Amino acid sequence: MFKIGDEVNVLDDSFNGKVKGFKAGKIIIETPEGFELAFEENELIKVTNSGEMKSFFAEKSVSAVLREKEEPKKRSFVKEKKSKRDEFVLEVDLHIEKLVPNKRGMSNYDILTLQSDTAKRQLEFAIKNRMQKVVFIHGVGEGVLKAELDFLLGRYEGIDFRDADYQKYGLGATEVFIKQNPNR
Structure with missing residues (x-):
């Protein structure tokens, strides 16, 4: 041939x-x-x-x-049924570069206040919209923002928080779980 x-x-x-x-x-x-x-x-x-x-x-x-x-693509036979609300995770990056176009002229106090206010506003949004999970990305740094975030989250009832998944976020993130009240 x-x-x-x-x-x-x-x-x-x-x-x-x-x-x-x-x-x-x-x-x-x-x-x-x-x-x-x-x-x-x-x-x-x-x-x-x-x-x-x-x-x-x-x-x-x-x-x-x-x-x-071609080799056939492997198919997954295990399929979990999740609602769209369960799979959505609100990720809030609190790095100052993500919040303002230019931080020149801002003191450390101004930066921390803006970051705290953003975290509080996003948490209130998540609670109001019945989201079950929020991840705050704060970075490692000296731990000031993490401490402020822990203090803020500690004032809320019905939420649990812990360090976020290290594989996905590294050391600089906190995961917040919002317990939903079915009567709301």
Whole structure:
């Protein structure tokens, strides 16, 4: 089927070459870079004009044959049913660069006050909109903002808080769980 000099593509790889010879039942091809590689006949496809290709694949397109060669994607059979409200987590980044375009002229007190007010406003928003979880990203730093945040969160009833998932946020985040009152 293949002759010396035929242009071929490798089906499971992204390179091509010319048939250089045959050895031990395999076809030896030479890549444009000069490498010689051996393949089985069913691993190669001859580069020809489209009329010959159609007869070669018997009504199958090249892309259909290549799709057949791809490994099937693994499917997940475990599917948890979650409501949209359960999967949404409000993430509030309290870094000053995220809150104001320019912090020049702001004292440390001004910065901390703005960060605390933002945290309080976002927490009130989450409670009002019956969100179950909020993550405050405060960074590591000297711990002043974290201490202020802990003090703020401690004044609320019906919420629990702890350090957020280290894998996702590192050390500088606090996760807040809001216990919802069904009578509200």
